[in-house]
Amino acid sequence: MERPIRVLIAKPGLDGHDRGAKVLARALRDAGMEVIYTGLRQTPEQIVEAALQEDVDVIGLSCLSGAHNHLFPRVTQLLKEKQAEDILVLGGGIIPEEDIPGLLAAGISAVFTPGTPTSAVIDYIKEHVKR
Amino acid sequence: MAEEKDLRKAKEAWEQGPLAKVTARFPERKAEFTTLSGMPLERLYTPLDIADLDYERDLGFPGQYPYTRGVQPTMYRGRLWTMRQYAGFGTAEESNERYKYLLEQGQTGLSVAFDLPTQIGYDSDHPLAQGEVGKVGVAIDSLADMETLFAGIPLDKVSTSMTINAPAAVLLAMYIAVAEKQGVPSHKLSGTIQNDILKEYAARGTYIFPPKPSMRLITDIFAYCSKHLPEWNTISISGYHIREAGCTAVQEVAFTLANGIAYVEAAIRAGLNVDSFAPRLSFFFNAQMDLLEEVAKFRAARRLWARIMKERFGAQDPRSMMLRFHTQTAGCALTAQQPDNNIIRVTIQALAAVLGGTQSLHTNSRDEALSLPTEESVRIALRTQQIIAYESGVTNTIDPLAGSYVIESLTNRIEREAQEYLEKIDKLGGAVAAIEQGFIQREIQESAYAYQKAVESGERIVVGVNKFQVENERLPEIHKVDPEVERRQCAKLRELRANRDNGKVKQVLAELKEAAKGDENLMPYILECVRAYATLGEICGVLREVFGEYQPAVIF
Numbered sequence: 202m203e204r205p206i207r208v209l210i211a212k213p214g215l216d217g218h219d220r221g222a223k224v225l226a227r228a229l230r231d232a233g234m235e236v237i238y239t240g241l242r243q244t245p246e247q248i249v250e251a252a253l254q255e256d257v258d259v260i261g262l263s264c265l266s267g268a269h270n271h272l273f274p275r276v277t278q279l280l281k282e283k284q285a286e287d288i289l290v291l292g293g294g295i296i297p298e299e300d301i302p303g304l305l306a307a308g309i310s311a312v313f314t315p316g317t318p319t320s321a322v323i324d325y326i327k328e329h330v331k332r
Numbered sequence: 333m334a335e336e337k338d339l340r341k342a343k344e345a346w347e348q349g350p351l352a353k354v355t356a357r358f359p360e361r362k363a364e365f366t367t368l369s370g371m372p373l374e375r376l377y378t379p380l381d382i383a384d385l386d387y388e389r390d391l392g393f394p395g396q397y398p399y400t401r402g403v404q405p406t407m408y409r410g411r412l413w414t415m416r417q418y419a420g421f422g423t424a425e426e427s428n429e430r431y432k433y434l435l436e437q438g439q440t441g442l443s444v445a446f447d448l449p450t451q452i453g454y455d456s457d458h459p460l461a462q463g464e465v466g467k468v469g470v471a472i473d474s475l476a477d478m479e480t481l482f483a484g485i486p487l488d489k490v491s492t493s494m495t496i497n498a499p500a501a502v503l504l505a506m507y508i509a510v511a512e513k514q515g516v517p518s519h520k521l522s523g524t525i526q527n528d529i530l531k532e533y534a535a536r537g538t539y540i541f542p543p544k545p546s547m548r549l550i551t552d553i554f555a556y557c558s559k560h561l562p563e564w565n566t567i568s569i570s571g572y573h574i575r576e577a578g579c580t581a582v583q584e585v586a587f588t589l590a591n592g593i594a595y596v597e598a599a600i601r602a603g604l605n606v607d608s609f610a611p612r613l614s615f616f617f618n619a620q621m622d623l624l625e626e627v628a629k630f631r632a633a634r635r636l637w638a639r640i641m642k643e644r645f646g647a648q649d650p651r652s653m654m655l656r657f658h659t660q661t662a663g664c665a666l667t668a669q670q671p672d673n674n675i676i677r678v679t680i681q682a683l684a685a686v687l688g689g690t691q692s693l694h695t696n697s698r699d700e701a702l703s704l705p706t707e708e709s710v711r712i713a714l715r716t717q718q719i720i721a722y723e724s725g726v727t728n729t730i731d732p733l734a735g736s737y738v739i740e741s742l743t744n745r746i747e748r749e750a751q752e753y754l755e756k757i758d759k760l761g762g763a764v765a766a767i768e769q770g771f772i773q774r775e776i777q778e779s780a781y782a783y784q785k786a787v788e789s790g791e792r793i794v795v796g797v798n799k800f801q802v803e804n805e806r807l808p809e810i811h812k813v814d815p816e817v818e819r820r821q822c823a824k825l826r827e828l829r830a831n832r833d834n835g836k837v838k839q840v841l842a843e844l845k846e847a848a849k850g851d852e853n854l855m856p857y858i859l860e861c862v863r864a865y866a867t868l869g870e871i872c873g874v875l876r877e878v879f880g881e882y883q884p885a886v887i888f
């Protein structure tokens with residue numbers, strides 16, 4: 202049997218808003234995925250280390266404090282350095298439309314903003330997971 | 333009672349007659365109707381639903397125990413609530429300008445939003461602060477920034493609320509020091525610090541120290557303010573963020589008051605007399621979308637707190653029993669889709685707060701699901717309050733929804749169910765233990781997940797999100813924080829460190845460290861550090877060394 206998709210849900214930076222991260226973690230788990238949640242205040246380094254250690258297929262980054270432009274690209278950059286670009290990286294939170302192209306260019310596969318149903322994220326992961 | 337029997341009979345006749353006839357042909361829209369929090373709602377409320385209500389015991393008069401109808405005898409006929417918009421971004425200079433703008437627009441109190449590094453006790457040049465400086469609020473590193481923040485704003489004329497928790501003692505000390513420089517003695521200062529660490533552990537996330545030293549800092553503030561800042565609200569016990577994290581109305585009341593009980597117990601254990609600090613406790617609630625449920629919630633919270641203070645803690649001073657509260661409309665109810673619709677949402681929520689008897693109010697701006705609000709959006713939000721205050725008429729008579737069968741019935745129910753939660757939390761060993769065991773967090777998460785599922789199944793309609801969507805929306809202008817802020821703030825900080833008396837700084841920090849190891853009140857020591865321009869990060873750093881840092885259990 203194929204192993205379930207493994208996902209790391211992470212809160213980079215100092216933001217404490219984790220309702221969305223936790224709801225999504227639950228929804229992904231209910232959809233049959235294996236989910237690890239890092240908890241708050243993770244540095245990009247800690248997130249990448251956890252992702253490699255846990256051998257995840259997907260990283261979901263959540264940030265509502267406006268620090269996404271600084272934090273998200275740092276995660277993809279570190280993954281590149283570790284030759285782990287096969288991990289799908291998704292972003293979510295209060296992210297202005299105009300910031301999205303830059304994040305996509307930095308290697309974030311998709312950005313989900315408020316109002317996104319969890320089913321849309323589940324479908325996206327199933328379709329795009331690279332393994 | 334004969335009347336009750338007659339009414340019951342009449343109701344049955346109505347149900348079996350006209351009602352049954354209609355529902356047989358036209359079924360109701362749903363099998364079960366509930367409040368936003370999932371509390372079942374009857375089709376119709378009648379005197380039968382509040383048959384046990386004793387007017388004098390359960391409602392009483394405004395300004396009198398149990399304060400169900402409000403904490404002041406005249407409520408908004410005497411004075412309107414304080415219109416207090418939470419604001420702050422970028423540097424102290426920029427925020428100072430926004431405050432002056434808001435005061436010119438008729439706002440009556442200030443409310444300071446700090447950025448995350450400030451809230452977590454890091455200086456702007458700390459590695460963890462990168463990307464966060466000036467984003468969700470203003471960056472404050474030292475007294476110098478605080479002086480700029482309040483430049484030209486006389487602190488004896490304005491009341492200031494500061495959303496600061498773990499390092500609340502430090503920011504309060506800075507405020508006192510700015511006032512000193514303006515020639516304003518501390519006893520003339522009025523305002524609020526949030527200073528509510530328990531909800532940080534449970535829901536909001538800006539904790540620093542473990543519970544025990546955190547509770548000590550809080551009770552030190554209680555003791556210090558009771559002597560030196562008699563007009564200061566020493567804590568704002570907050571259900572707001574717990575509700576934002578997804579809990580129900582009942583849970584909001586229960587978890588907030590459970591935290592309140594924990595603070596009162598800690599202060600009593602620290603040797604304070606209940607009536608010496610309890611009058612300065614204040615509260616902070618959310619105003620969500622369900623108008624009736626919210627009005628009932630505010631009334632229930634007031635009555636329950638009064639009973640707790642009187643019966644459980646034996647308070648004698650009536651002011652110790654009054655639940656005075658600030659309200660903010662629900663950020664989580666704002667939608668990124670069709671953002672102008674949020675103006676209407678905020679209006680309904682603000683109306684609930686006013687009908688519930690709030691003492692101060694922040695109305696969210698329409699664009700906050702997209703970014704920090706623009707100046708124009710903030711003005712509309714403030715105007716929303718002013719229209720309710722001056723045009724709607726609801727301010728002209730006290731507690732206007734009292735006596736409504738549904739409101740009184742919901743008020744009773746929320747109080748009863750919150751009381752049941754309090755008993756459960758007591759059995760777990762109180763709020764601190766309940767948080768450490770993850771009980772509160774799990775309860776919140778269950779509710780949040782249930783709500784999300786209800787939205788996704790279409791059982792809950794959110795206009796513009798899962799119904800009545802539009803394609804290709806035109807996006808509004810949004811507020812942007814200047815990316816140069818972080819660099820400028822770090823440069824200022826370097827300059828400060830180069831120009832202050834560093835020998836003095838070292839000395840006062842060492843004194844604070846020694847005091848932190850003992851059990852003296854830390855406020856005077858922190859004040860000395862602040863006056864010497866020690867930075868927030870340095871002061872919190874010393875306390876981190878002595879107290880350690882909180883390590884949360886990850887629960888989901």
